[in-house]
Structures are given as structure tokens and as C-alpha cells.
Amino acid sequence: MTTETTHKRRERIDRGIKVRSESLYALNSFEEIAYLLTPRVMLIAAFVLMPLILSPWPYWGRVGLSVCILAMLSISFDFLANYVGLVSLGGAFFYGVGGYMAAVLNTELGLPPILSIPVATLLGAAFCTLALLPCLPLRGIYFAIVTLMYPLLMTRIIEAFDILGGTEGFRGIDGFSGFFTEQYGLILAMFIALFGLRRFVNMDGGLVIRAVKDNDQSVRASGISVTWTKAKAVFLASLTGCFAGAYYIHMYSNVGISSFALDLSIMPIAATIIGGAGTLVGPVLGAAILVPLSEFLRDFGSLRIVVYALVLTGFVVFRSEGLMNYMTRKYQQVERWVKI
Amino acid sequence: MSTHHTKEPILEIRSLSKHFGGVKAVDDVSLTVNRGDVVGIIGPNGSGKTTLINCITGFLKPTKGTVSFHGKEITGKKPHKIADMGINRTFQIMRPYYSMPAYKNLVIPLSSPRAKRVGGWRGGGKHGDRDTVAVDILEELGFERDSRVPYKMAGTLPTGYLKRLELGRCLALRPELIICDEVFSGLSASEISSLVPLIEKLNGQGITMIMIEHRLAELFRVANRVMALSYGEKVTEGAPDEVINHPKVREAYLGSEEDF
Numbered sequence: 224m225t226t227e228t229t230h231k232r233r234e235r236i237d238r239g240i241k242v243r244s245e246s247l248y249a250l251n252s253f254e255e256i257a258y259l260l261t262p263r264v265m266l267i268a269a270f271v272l273m274p275l276i277l278s279p280w281p282y283w284g285r286v287g288l289s290v291c292i293l294a295m296l297s298i299s300f301d302f303l304a305n306y307v308g309l310v311s312l313g314g315a316f317f318y319g320v321g322g323y324m325a326a327v328l329n330t331e332l333g334l335p336p337i338l339s340i341p342v343a344t345l346l347g348a349a350f351c352t353l354a355l356l357p358c359l360p361l362r363g364i365y366f367a368i369v370t371l372m373y374p375l376l377m378t379r380i381i382e383a384f385d386i387l388g389g390t391e392g393f394r395g396i397d398g399f400s401g402f403f404t405e406q407y408g409l410i411l412a413m414f415i416a417l418f419g420l421r422r423f424v425n426m427d428g429g430l431v432i433r434a435v436k437d438n439d440q441s442v443r444a445s446g447i448s449v450t451w452t453k454a455k456a457v458f459l460a461s462l463t464g465c466f467a468g469a470y471y472i473h474m475y476s477n478v479g480i481s482s483f484a485l486d487l488s489i490m491p492i493a494a495t496i497i498g499g500a501g502t503l504v505g506p507v508l509g510a511a512i513l514v515p516l517s518e519f520l521r522d523f524g525s526l527r528i529v530v531y532a533l534v535l536t537g538f539v540v541f542r543s544e545g546l547m548n549y550m551t552r553k554y555q556q557v558e559r560w561v562k563i
Numbered sequence: 564m565s566t567h568h569t570k571e572p573i574l575e576i577r578s579l580s581k582h583f584g585g586v587k588a589v590d591d592v593s594l595t596v597n598r599g600d601v602v603g604i605i606g607p608n609g610s611g612k613t614t615l616i617n618c619i620t621g622f623l624k625p626t627k628g629t630v631s632f633h634g635k636e637i638t639g640k641k642p643h644k645i646a647d648m649g650i651n652r653t654f655q656i657m658r659p660y661y662s663m664p665a666y667k668n669l670v671i672p673l674s675s676p677r678a679k680r681v682g683g684w685r686g687g688g689k690h691g692d693r694d695t696v697a698v699d700i701l702e703e704l705g706f707e708r709d710s711r712v713p714y715k716m717a718g719t720l721p722t723g724y725l726k727r728l729e730l731g732r733c734l735a736l737r738p739e740l741i742i743c744d745e746v747f748s749g750l751s752a753s754e755i756s757s758l759v760p761l762i763e764k765l766n767g768q769g770i771t772m773i774m775i776e777h778r779l780a781e782l783f784r785v786a787n788r789v790m791a792l793s794y795g796e797k798v799t800e801g802a803p804d805e806v807i808n809h810p811k812v813r814e815a816y817l818g819s820e821e822d823f
Contacts, residue, residue, distance in 0.1 A: 427674045430667060430670055430674070431671055434660050434671045437660040438661075440642075441659070442643075443642040444620070444646050444652055444658075444732065445646060445671050445732060446672070446675040447672075
């Protein structure tokens with residue numbers, strides 16, 4: 224008669240999980256929960272372990288923190304560009320305003336970092352939102368150009384009127400009490416920004432913000448003010464950016480007009496392109512590649528920017544969707560053998 | 564059509580004009596809409612119908628004239644303020660949120676200040692509840708609840724459903740006046756015949772309607788009054804049969820006798 228043979232075929236493991244995790248049905252095994260949680264846990268674990276691994280080398284510890292700083296600016300860019308439809312080159316503006324605000328609060332009013340950072344974040348974000356309010360009806364490249372003017376304008380104002388320390392800036396700003404306080408404070412804030420925004424964009428309030436990007440006329444016809452909605456989104460983005468600035472100046476104990484440097488507006492775009500636009504996690508990955516890369520390339524001297532440009536071009540040409548989108552796709556295509 | 568015992572004016576348009584440079588898109592048009600009315604606006608292409616409703620809903624600022632709602636002037640107010648007062652419109656070219664599922668499209672209007680204030684939707688509109696309310700509204704509009712249609716991306720829906728989605732956005736706002744910009748156009752005869760009872764039902768619930776239409780036969784089934792426009796000017800206004808037999812309307816639609 225027939226011989227007993229076991230046939231096997233390959234099966235994707237995400238399909239069933241996807242259906243169950245998007246509806247009311249609870250996941251029904253540890254395997255499925257593990258499948259969903261692994262990427263998140265890996266990201267969190269990497270950043271939680273980073274200070275422990277880098278503690279013998281304080282210099283590289285600082286590089287790790289620069290990753291978080293750039294990651295926060297990039298999250299802010301990604302949120303505005305891909306969820307609200309405002310392509311902002313104002314990263315440096317958020318960052319600089321947060322930085323100067325914290326410097327003034329700390330040196331003039333004597334607030335310790337634990338107070339000056341959150342207060343500077345809130346006041347700075349309010350200031351940035353008010354400053355950008357007149358530009359909110361603009362779209363695309365026009366909004367980008369106007370937001371690019373703001374950091375340049377701030378630099379000129381500070382130089383010309385010799386206010387806020389002029390070209391010297393502020394020195395002697397309080398630092399953090401220790402290596403691990405400094406490290407984990409920033410890592411925690413980055414996770415709050417990342418997971419907070421990721422959750423927010425899927426809530427009803429976040430949906431309204433995304434609707435503005437999709438079709439602002441329909442939002443108006445729904446009795447919702449588009450300008451007000453955009454202002455709220457800009458406030459959220461500037462919170463993230465101002466925090467990065469405020470935190471950074473406490474790390475290095477000084478602030479100057481370099482806080483409004485153009486790099487801080489451009490680098491987040493590069494990180495978002497490499498990491499994957501519209502994912503919010505992608506920019507974090509992008510920052511984790513770009514910052515160490517630029518450190519390693521220091522030895523190349525002036526050739527650094529060439530290598531840097533080649534890496535960027537490579538990503539744009541070969542992985543234009545960005546790392547995160549690519550990896551998500553591959554992860555969802557993981558297959559297993561099942562008996563039939 | 565419901566009968567009207569009291570004629571309470573809800574929307575009054577007085578000598579409204581909208582000029583684009585030298586072009587008089589709408590020229591000195593006056594119209595009074597009473598509570599419970601279904602008013603049809605007809606006219607050939609380019610006769611200023613859509614411009615007129617853009618002026619009413621605030622998407623355009625009229626050059627001259629006034630619009631009042633419940634006796635209060637609303638001329639030149641911002642679109643979202645007018646929508647917030649209960650004048651809600653559909654767009655001729657449908658404007659869904661293509662990247663969202665159909666039911667999420669209605670979560671946007673359900674999150675608006677007006678829906679929170681006068682909605683009275685069940686569940687109080689907390690997060691997640693709006694999803695169920697949205698599916699309720701879609702079901703009322705003919706999206707089969709148990710099918711996958713309400714959960715499909717709006718970008719993949721056929722025209723008929725998108726037209727209903729436009730109406731859904733209005734309904735989510737608990738409107739007093741719905742202005743439909745050609746809801747029947749682009750639909751098959753059978754799709755239209757399923758929409759007509761829906762319009763009658765909404766009107767029966769006390770919602771006043773203004774309908775811009777080219778499909779006159781279907782419009783005349785629901786409208787109790789019709790205004791005809793030609794080259795931005797009001798030609799005539801009255802009961803449907805009077806309007807369609809008006810010589811100038813026949814001329815505008817069919818051309819004058821001399822042309823034959």
C-alpha cells in the first residue's frame with residue numbers, strides 16, 4: 224500500500240497573529256505574544272543596556288546620548304512630516320530655544336536641572352508654537368523654507384543685539400549628578416516621546432491630526448479648526464525638540480549660538496530617511512547608525528563628509544523605504560515548517 | 564415630503580454675489596430655505612451652483628450680499644465655524660481620508676467640538692466608543708455591518724460608498740442643514756434609487772436639505788422647491804413642475820427654439 228510520508232509546507236507566522244492582535248480576540252499563546260513583543264523588547268533592551276556597557280568609556284557614553292538627542296529631533300521631524308504633513312526644517316529652532324531657555328532658567332533663576340529641563344521644555348514648546356503659528360497655513364516646501372529661517376533669525380538676533388550672552392553664550396550651567404543619572408534620564412525621555420507619540424497617532428486625537436494631512440478641507444467641513452489642530456501637533460513636536468536641547472546643554476554645561484546650527488535641522492531628515500519615514504521608530508534606528516558613523520569617520524578628516532554622503536546616497540538608492548519598513552516587511556515574512 | 568405647518572426660515576441668502584475678476588460666478592442670488600425643506604438647485608455646468616454653496620459654507624468669501632442662519636449673519640465666517648453651527652456639506656468630488664478605513668473616516672467628525680457638544684452619541688464618545696458609533700452611522704447609510712465594507716480603506720471603496728461616506732460625515736455632526744453637492748452624480752440608476760429613500764428618511768428626521776443636482780427626475784422625487792441658476796443668475800424658483808416648464812429653464816438645458 225502507500226508509504227507513510229509526512230509532507231511539510233512553509234507557512235507565514237504573522238497572519239493569524241495579525242488578525243487576532245488587531246481585533247478583540249486575545250492572543251492565545253506565549254509564542255504569539257513573544258512574536259509581537261520581540262522587536263520592542265530588543266529596542267528597549269539595547270538602550271537600557273547601553274549605559275552599562277559603555278560606562279568604562281565616558282566618551283562613548285556621550286556618543287550614545289547624542290544618538291538619543293538626534294533620535295528625539297528625528298522623531299519630532301518624522302511626526303510633523305509624515306503624520307501632520309508639515310515638512311519642518313525647524314529642528315534647530317526647537318533645539319536652540321529649549322537649550323537657551325534651560326540656560327537662562329538655570330544660570331539666572333538658579334533652577335536645578337530637574338526643574339529647568341521640564342520648565343524649559345514646556346515654555347520653549349509654547350514659544351516655538353506661537354512663533355510658527357503664522358506659518359501654519361503654509362504647506363510642503365513653503366513651510367520648510369520658513370521654518371528654516373527661524374534658527375538663522377535667532378542666531379542673527381542674538382549676535383546683533385548681544386543678548387543672551389551674545390556670541391559667547393552661557394557657561395557654567397549645572398551638570399548632572401552622575402553618569403547613570405545623565406544616561407537614563409535621557410533614555411527614559413526618548414522612550415516616552417517615542418512610545419507616547421506612537422500611541423497618540425492611533426488615538427482619536429491623533430487620527431484628527433492625520434486627517435489634516437489626508438484632506439484638510441474635509442476636516443474643516445467636520446467643524447474642526449485645521450490651524451488649531453496643526454498648532455497642537457507643532458506643540459507636541461516642539462516639546463520633543465525643546466527637551467533634547469534643554470537636556471543637551473546641561474550635559475555639556477554651556478550653550479552658544481551653535482545650538483541653532485543648520486546640522487540640527489538637516490541630520491533629523493537624514494536619520495528619518497535611513498530609518499524609515501512614517502514609523503517613528505525608524506528615526507531612532509537612523510540616529511543609532513548616523514551618530515556612531517560620524518564618530519568613526521572623524522579619522523578621515525575632510526573626507527568624512529564624502530563617506531557620509533555616500534552612505535546616505537546608498538540608502539536612498541538601495542533602501543529608499545528605510546530600514547524600519549524593510550525590516551518590518553522581512554519580519555512579517557518569517558515562515559515556519561508545518562506538517563500537512 | 565413632509566408637510567409644513569409653520570414656515571420658519573432657517574437659511575436666508577440675500578443678494579449674494581461672487582465675482583472672480585470679471586467673471587460673475589454668482590450674481591445677486593437670493594433664496595430662503597425653511598425648516599424641513601428639501602430645496603433643489605439646478606442649472607447647467609458652470610452656472611454657479613457649487614460657488615453658491617461654497618459661499619454659504621464659508622469655503623469662499625462672497626463679494627457682496629449676506630447669508631443668515633437662524634436670523635444670525637454668518638457671511639464670511641470660517642468653514643469650521645459654519646460647520647460647527649450645523650450647516651454641513653458634502654463635496655462634489657468626494658473628499659474621504661483615503662489612508663484610513665471607512666469607519667475611521669467618521670471618527671474625525673465624531674471627535675469635533677460640535678459632535679461632543681450636541682452629539683449625544685452613546686458611550687459619550689470616549690476612545691474606542693467612537694468606532695462603534697461610526698459603524699452605527701455607516702450601517703444606517705447602507706454599509707452592511709457584518710460585511711468587511713466598513714473596515715476597508717476608504718481609498719478602495721467604490722463611488723457609491725464614498726458618496727454615502729460624505730453623507731456620513733454630515734450625519735456624525737448631527738446637522739440641522741445638509742447641503743449635498745451632486746450626491747447622485749456618477750452613480751448607477753439602482754444606486755440612486757437606494758439613495759433616494761435615505762434622503763427622504765433624513766428629511767423625515769427633521770434635517771433640512773439643499774441639493775445640487777443634474778439628475779432632475781430623482782431630484783424632483785425628493786425636492787419640494789427648486790431654484791434654477793444660469794450664468795450665475797437666478798432664473799426662477801418654485802415647485803418642481805413649474806420650474807421645469809419655465810421657458811428660460813428649458814432654454815438653458817435644451818437650447819433656445821431658434822437653435823433647432
